[in-house]
Amino acid sequence: MDHNYSETSQKIKAAESLKPSHPQSVKSGFKEPKIIKYTGGVSLASGERGGLVFQRLNNVSTFQKIFQASNALPVHLKKGRNDELIYKGLMTASVVSLVVAAFSIYKLAMPSRPK
Numbered sequence: 001m002d003h004n005y006s007e008t009s010q011k012i013k014a015a016e017s018l019k020p021s022h023p024q025s026v027k028s029g030f031k032e033p034k035i036i037k038y039t040g041g042v043s044l045a046s047g048e049r050g051g052l053v054f055q056r057l058n059n060v061s062t063f064q065k066i067f068q069a070s071n072a073l074p075v076h077l078k079k080g081r082n083d084e085l086i087y088k089g090l091m092t093a094s095v096v097s098l099v100v101a102a103f104s105i106y107k108l109a110m111p112s113r114p115k
Contacts, residue, residue, distance in 0.1 A: 066078055066079060
């Protein structure tokens with residue numbers, strides 16, 4: 001239920017009810033939405049317009065075998081040595097940055113004494 005605030009009487013009163021729309025009052029000439037095919041601006045060698053065409057291997061089954069293997073590795077390390085190197089590098093960088101931040105805070109909190 002909607003309400004309106006009347007500034008003259010300084011009260012909240014119920015708004016006038018809206019008439020519900022009935023399907024009989026809607027026009028019967030309903031049109032289905034137009035289906036638009038996205039061609040992506042790709043033209044085939046024959047000159048006809050085509051959709052996006054990719055000539056690429058489907059690697060889904062390969063990745064399913066890799067990631068669903070039960071080898072007790074976390075998912076971010078399952079693809080091998082490169083993932084392990086990236087992970088260790090990021091962890092090292094984060095520890096180094098924490099040490100630098102702590103040292104900077106210490107230097108700001110404890111300035112050097114004038115001689």
